[in-house]
Amino acid sequence: MTERKCKRCGKMFPPKNNKQTYCNPVCRIEYNKEKLIEDRKELKEFRSGKTNNFIRSIAAEAKAAGMSYGKYVAMIELQKGGIQSESKVFFETD
Numbered sequence: 001m002t003e004r005k006c007k008r009c010g011k012m013f014p015p016k017n018n019k020q021t022y023c024n025p026v027c028r029i030e031y032n033k034e035k036l037i038e039d040r041k042e043l044k045e046f047r048s049g050k051t052n053n054f055i056r057s058i059a060a061e062a063k064a065a066g067m068s069y070g071k072y073v074a075m076i077e078l079q080k081g082g083i084q085s086e087s088k089v090f091f092e093t094d
């Protein structure tokens with residue numbers, strides 16, 4: 001089997017099976033932990049003001065497309081094949 005690049009640290013390693021994407025379990029656990037923290041950070045930014053800018057830009061896009069905000073968001077949702085639950089919560093609260 002050819003060597004693979006670890007998804008977290010970038011080190012080359014010989015995978016034991018096709019699914020192995022990290023050089024060792026520590027990298028896998030750490031990567032998931034970091035990702036979780038990243039997600040939370042994004043969520044925090046999302047809720048602390050950047051959200052408003054985002055809504056504004058969506059609303060502007062909707063206006064440019066000659067659609068209502070709700071219709072435009074629904075269209076995006078369809079195109080994306082369903083948006084993530086966190087985003088969905090904020091769309092519905094608008």
Ligand SMILES: [Zn+2]
Pocket residue numbers: 006007008009010011022023024027
């Ligand atoms: Zn690694």
